[in-house]
Amino acid sequence: MFHFLSKKESLAVLLFSTALICVLNASVFGNTMPTTSCYVQLTQQSVSIGTAYICILYAASTWVYHSNYSEPRQHMRYVLLAMLMIMILANLVSFILLIRRQFFCPLNEAIKMADLFSPFGWICNFVAIGAVLLTILLLTVAFIVVAMTAITKRKLSARADGGAVTLFFLIFYY
Template sequence: MLSRKEIVSILLLLTAMICILNAALFCNIMPIATSYEQLAQQTINAGTAYICILYALSTWVYHSNYSEPRRQIRYVLIAMLILLIAANLAGLVTVVKTLFMSDLSEAMDMRDLFSSFGYLCRTVAAVLFVITLLLLIIILIIVTITACNHSWSISSRQDSKEDLP
């Protein structure tokens, strides 16, 4: 049976693979010089993949027998997950904005700007952003519950020791 830490690591690796796929294929349909939104989407995906791989591999590479460093790493991971969720939400908004809500939408059909393949790629990129966000939120919930349970159990043990003569 997998531990909670290994489940989080596997979910982080899955998220990293989705982000690499999204950055390499679906957010790469126009030259970068013509679309800075695409550059932002690729940067967000690459950054998310890098951070997810870093924390996922730390499960098997780094181990501490002390509870204090493990708790601190959980808090840093929670902060990084919140940052990644915000960045991926911004990337999703950028994809949706370039597809459906541009200032040009009143003057012309947005489908004319992209080929059918480009439009499909943008739609898949938006779906992959949503999947990434869902995975990051699930990981955040698991890590937060773990951190709260461990900090509560540590504080209850310290309180019980202080009551002893």
């Protein structure tokens, strides 16, 4: 991604930017109705803040946590892949709920949805939908980068182990 940063640091910057988008989405754009009257908005805010927290946690671990052993690093990659998948799915659910509220709600049949929101609120709803889409896209990119790294490291580890086992077998067999 960035030529002056390592792959791990580039991923951390990507996760920090995702966290920033999520915090803005939850605090500014996702607050157009009272929380008690709109559970979709509460869901979207909860998913956004949860995603931001997890992204900050894993991004900060780039500089805070380091292991000299390859096995714990590989395990952390697997955990990060699982967390990224959970965050992608949670944001997809949030996106679907936002779209349903905005366009396909049964309330739409009873009243005109545009009358519920001010022009600023209407624009904020579209920005919130766009921010959730951007979050899903950035999380997917992070997932692909981590998956490619985990697969590459696993293949290298398997080759190294396979070579040692073959060498060990050849030495003691003959």
